[in-house]
Amino acid sequence: MNRAPAIASQHAELTIHGVSKNFGAFSALRDISLAVKKGEFVCLLGPSGCGKTTLLRIIAGLESCDRGLIAQAGRDITHAAPNQRDYGIVFQSYALFPNLTIARNIAYGLKGRAQDQQRRVSELLDLIGLSALAEQYPSQISGGQQQRVALARALATSPNLLLLDEPLSALDAQVRAHLRGEIKALQQQLGITTIMVTHDQEEALTMADRIVVMNHGVIEQIGTPAEIYQHPASRFVASFVGHCNWLHTQAVSSQQVQLGRHTLATHHANALVQGQHYDVFIRPEDIELLPQWRNDPQVGLGKLRQLELLGSVYRLRLLVTEWDGIELEVIISHREMAQLRLAEQQLIPIYLPADKLRCFLPEVSA
């Protein structure tokens, strides 16, 4: 195999090219290719077992790949030992040494003069805002603080790559949300190339510059959070990232589908195949509730079945008999709620904007 062009062609901090991994007969990763730019924050997102941790471990040299190439800053590191690679790593469990103080934990990987080490540790303690806790032991500080210490330890040697393996998943929701912002701010401040594994779509959407959505050992889509959310490339991505409604339809023309008694215009990059079944997707916040009925093929009448306040927004469930008896989830703002004056069992006109209706072929069951 000619490896050189793959390395040279990317102006990337990290290049992954055609990586595959099997565990016995099980294929954990298949032909994974990805280029991560310098300073970029990339999230590997996917359900449990999709291979994201295996990929991170291969990047770290903690696992070998069966095929493919990994290069960092143009250097082929596919077969390099972990200590021959240039990265810091944070795991889900804080993995701090319980018998060492916070300062000693951070200093653990540092080499050189004691004075220089001390200076570096103070810098890092400052960076994570824990200078006052330098002489405490891990058991004396909170989970969120421990994870900040783990982060400082990973950054201690000033690596060019930061690997984060579900770093927030052991923390409770509030700490997690707070630390999310802190890690992102720190990453931007340092400009360090970062790859984070997560199964939490909200985490990926809020933190990543780009998200790599994985499923069954393959990459389903690579894109910015907005691209992934607004233009999912597959049915899996649409379902995994964010909430959605699925309408089971059949194409009646290159642009239109039949849903119950209605013919709906849809958005689709390629022409639909007449007679083919399509699953049409729409986000709950893209469905519009109208103050009054309008004669439009995109408008149906829904009966309000459930109304919930989710805090900043309301979630409604509406049954639309004329659209094949589908139950739709709709999200509206407080302002819309005040304008609509809704009551349970009320009939409400629902508008489905054509440009928000995206068509996917139904999943073929194995």
Ligand SMILES: Nc1ncnc2c1ncn2[C@@H]1O[C@H](COP(=O)(O)OP(=O)(O)OP(=O)(O)O)[C@@H](O)[C@H]1O
């Ligand atoms: N050392 C191993 N031996 C055998 N199978 C493995 C090994 N490591 C991982 N696997 C399998 O490979 C698949 C991918 O595992 P991996 O840990 O990468 O998934 P993941 O997406 O990170 O999921 P999770 O979030 O649950 O860790 C899983 O089915 C797992 O059981």
